[in-house]
Amino acid sequence: MGFQNNWQRFAARFLAQDGRIVDTGNDGVSHSEGQGWGMLFALRAGDQDSFERIYAWTRRYLRRPTDRLHAWRWTPSAQGVPDDFNNATDGDIFIAAALCEAGSRWNRAEWRDSGRLIAQDILRLLLRRVGGRIILLPGEKGFEREAGIVANPSYYAFPMIRTLAAALPDPLWIDVVSDGLHLIRAACLGPAALPADWVTVSRRDGSVDAAADWPERFSYDAVRVPLWLYWSGMSEEPGLLGPEALWRASARHLPAWVNLRTAQVSPYAAPPGIEAVARLVSGDAPGRGGNAVAPLLTDTMDYYSSALILLTQMAADER
Incomplete structure (x- = not known):
């Protein structure tokens, strides 16, 4: 119960309705790291709805146009696009691992495939x-x-x-x-x-x-x-x-x-x-x-x- 209680408290404070994980200690920005962690937490808690929302926001706002990696930072004032398209490698590792595990747990082959593609680009780039x-x-x-x-x-x-x-x-x-x-x-x-x-x-x-x-x-x-x-x-x-x-x-x-x-x-x-x-x-x-x-x-x-x-x-x- 400890993890479930803490996940619910974390989601209530830091997970926006649209799936964005909000870094309240850093001017309300969002990071690929935080999105990946949120996906891992939701997976661990068995919260498929939250996982889907977090991943949907991540894919929509952070996915880079030239590869499968993710922009590392998004700020509320950036008018819907990342203010820096460079990636953060740890964030991509967390996102990819969460997708691979969630794909297997919830029988979603497209998530597993997306995680593998991110992993390929980690090795490639x-x-x-x-x-x-x-x-x-x-x-x-x-x-x-x-x-x-x-x-x-x-x-x-x-x-x-x-x-x-x-x-x-x-x-x-x-x-x-x-x-x-x-x-x-x-x-x-x-x-x-x-x-x-x-x-x-x-x-x-x-x-x-x-x-x-x-x-x-x-x-x-x-x-x-x-x-x-x-x-x-x-x-x-x-x-x-x-x-x-x-x-x-x-x-x-x-x-x-x-x-x-x-x-x-x-x-x-x-x-x-x-x-x-x-x-x-x-x-x-x-x-x-x-x-x-x-x-x-x-x-x-x-x-x-x-x-x-x-x-x-x-x-x-x-x-």
Whole structure:
């Protein structure tokens, strides 16, 4: 009942009648990531009507005209079209995985086929070889620099990549996963060995360092790295062990971010979504031997925290 209750609360606050997932903490915009998560949540809750509405809006407003990928952002002031047609690779992974699973669950071959086509374009358009390894571009445009490729470790959503590999068998998925794990290990930086939000992979030798154009932090992006690893049964990976040690040692408050160079932590506490991930991977959550009750979504939680809580519930249930 915990997930069902939270899905109903999430849908009441963030799911518009037309199927748009609204990021209330970010000027009411919508993202391909949020649409994909909404589809996964509706699927997990057995809510086919909401799934259809979310996918219909996604297909109508975010589908790019030249391929099967999706524009990453839509704003209410954009007069019905995305304000940036670049894709976000994690969003496409979530959408494709949700379609593949929903097609099988609800016997909708057209959904399964659409998910496979998105997966094909992920492999066709979003992989680059650097330093002898495959890197997953965060988006088709804007991440290839002269010195190296910018990557986001949290975009390696291993549970959903596993779904795509099953739906569209291709040896490239093996490289995506194995080289993605190598990237995440190399992206665990600083004295606490925490995964960075954004990194650059050197064209010269494949080395990994924090990306210059973003704060050198473990924060709102990278918090998903230990979540995906835990969900996939890879609890001994450095990308999970570093955050777990940080969270267990956080006596004053659970930090929202950590500076990778100085180990300075945020002066304010992490929001409830990050706290939910921390409790899951630290063992104090349903499904991991703890006695904690899954947190109930409240009206004070923003879209991102609410989504992270639902994701942690899915991870706990599936593990």
